[in-house]
Amino acid sequence: MPIQSNPLMKHVARRGIARYVDVGLGMTLMRDPRVPVRSKAMAVGLSAAIMAGLIAAEIPLEAMLALLVPILGPAVDLAIDGAEEALGTLFLSTLVIQKLAPKDVVEAIRLERG
Numbered sequence: 001m002p003i004q005s006n007p008l009m010k011h012v013a014r015r016g017i018a019r020y021v022d023v024g025l026g027m028t029l030m031r032d033p034r035v036p037v038r039s040k041a042m043a044v045g046l047s048a049a050i051m052a053g054l055i056a057a058e059i060p061l062e063a064m065l066a067l068l069v070p071i072l073g074p075a076v077d078l079a080i081d082g083a084e085e086a087l088g089t090l091f092l093s094t095l096v097i098q099k100l101a102p103k104d105v106v107e108a109i110r111l112e113r114g
Contacts, residue, residue, distance in 0.1 A: 026094025028109050029101050039100040040093075047092035051085050 029035050030043075069076075098106060 021095065022098070023091065023094045025106070025109060025113065026097050028113070029097045029106065030094065032105065032109065034105045034108075035097070035101045039102075040097060043093040043097040043100050044089065046096055047089045048085075050092055051088040054088070055085060 030040055
């Protein structure tokens with residue numbers, strides 16, 4: 001579909017993808033006291049659920065790794081999964097909070113950041 005006929009693609013081409021994937025804005029929103037705690041908790045909870053689903057989908061591949069390398073496989077698997085869950089949840093929650101936070105606060109922070 002050409003960019004001219006798709007309104008979303010026009011918007012992305014005009015504004016850039018950075019408006020949608022702005023981790024710095026998300027981190028600022030997570031620390032800002034004007035954003036309700038309920039919105040922050042919902043963002044983290046939803047992100048954790050998404051990451052848990054993604055990690056659960058990888059289990060067959062990781063089981064094969066554990067079978068091929070019996071001693072090292074489980075230890076590496078636990079270390080990687082732990083970091084993946086924590087960092088993935090943090091990253092996703094910074095994206096989700098931008099949609100759950102009050103619009104006026106998001107716009108005010110965007111203006112403050114320049």
